[in-house]
Amino acid sequence: MSGYAFRHKVAGNGGRQIFSIHMKGDVVDLHNSILRRADHNVQALTAIDVALIPALAIRQLAADRPLVGQAMWYETLVDAAIFREWTLNVGRRDARARTAHLRCEFALRLPVAGLGSQSDYVLPMTQEHLADALALTSVHVNRTLQALQSEGLIERTKRVVRVIDFAKLARVGDFDDRYLHLDRIQEVRRPRRN
Amino acid sequence: MSGYAFRHKVAGNGGRQIFSIHMKGDVVDLHNSILRRADHNVQALTAIDVALIPALAIRQLAADRPLVGQAMWYETLVDAAIFREWTLNVGRRDARARTAHLRCEFALRLPVAGLGSQSDYVLPMTQEHLADALALTSVHVNRTLQALQSEGLIERTKRVVRVIDFAKLARVGDFDDRYLHLDRIQEVRRPRRN
């Protein structure tokens, strides 16, 4: 309902990987609650207000109202699409592109949730959080952010991000918004009445 | 219906990331067909036989028979769980662990599909495919496989994989099968009648 949360998993060597950042309006934990066994952790990033929904109620809802069930299924599909892009990001892009890519993603996602604009938004992740989302060290994230800033692509004061040149940042970050399936989100948020 | 396929995405720098390998029995392309826009590629790994199902029929089926719809939703959730683990694998494990982890995953998944056993299975991926799944180069995959072999953890002749010591391999690969949600698969494959 308010605040930010994230999902992550910790490897045996102590490394942590963050998979997703969630904001107000997101249904955060469908995965762990619908499948019986949890396979990852959900954690608050800031102080948050949450609404708890019993897993059973979700299952019931999906059964009783197929369209709602379908909407939740779609949500899961979009979720998976974002996971895929993050895997690509972590696996096949260098630090510079990875970092730029993440910034681009939030420049688009936060406005959809009514939080900031494409060129100015607040993202309460520390550099260590960023490191764990990008599979880098916080030291290298720091250097990479500085590099992007000195190139005039972004500015940052504390946790406020300003995107100076989105098009250029998108090019650097090899960013293509298709994977976010934003059209789908619009549709769910503002359903057509028929 | 037979053969192997995989899903992947290509970054702007030419790097390819493989997300998943599919085998007979898998519903491969729910993601691209249910969401309207494709955000990744599906490709045959071997000669394959496939059954084509119109997206509309799937949507209809999900709407008309909620339990089937639910089953497909669960499938998507498990899919996403595997993506998460792969992200962790690529992001936070070194080449040795990554490679061992992949071997472990298939040692469990292939038997479920009735293809080989935990200790002996055929996986028709070239080292280049492995490289793109593990976010390494094929050169490094080659060296890593040799290392695992010389440690006596696996053997390999062509595409046949023999797991000598699963427990040890699982330790090296930081492998915990929870993310596969195999109990769930069992349930779907052999549904209870009531």
Added chain:
DNA sequence: CGAAAACTTGATTCCGTTCAACACATGTGG
């Protein structure tokens, strides 16, 4: 049988890590 694909090996390079120290902000209890 011959060409292409896949695999192997060695030498070198580089991106990101590691380690370590320090600066600055944040916040809390006394």
Added chain:
DNA sequence: CCACATGTGTTGAACGGAATCAAGTTTTCG
């Protein structure tokens, strides 16, 4: 409201794991 502790961000130097480049060899398959 200060004193102190902790968390976060910054910087530098050295190291290392995997990439790159290049040249083989072996396998596959038409």
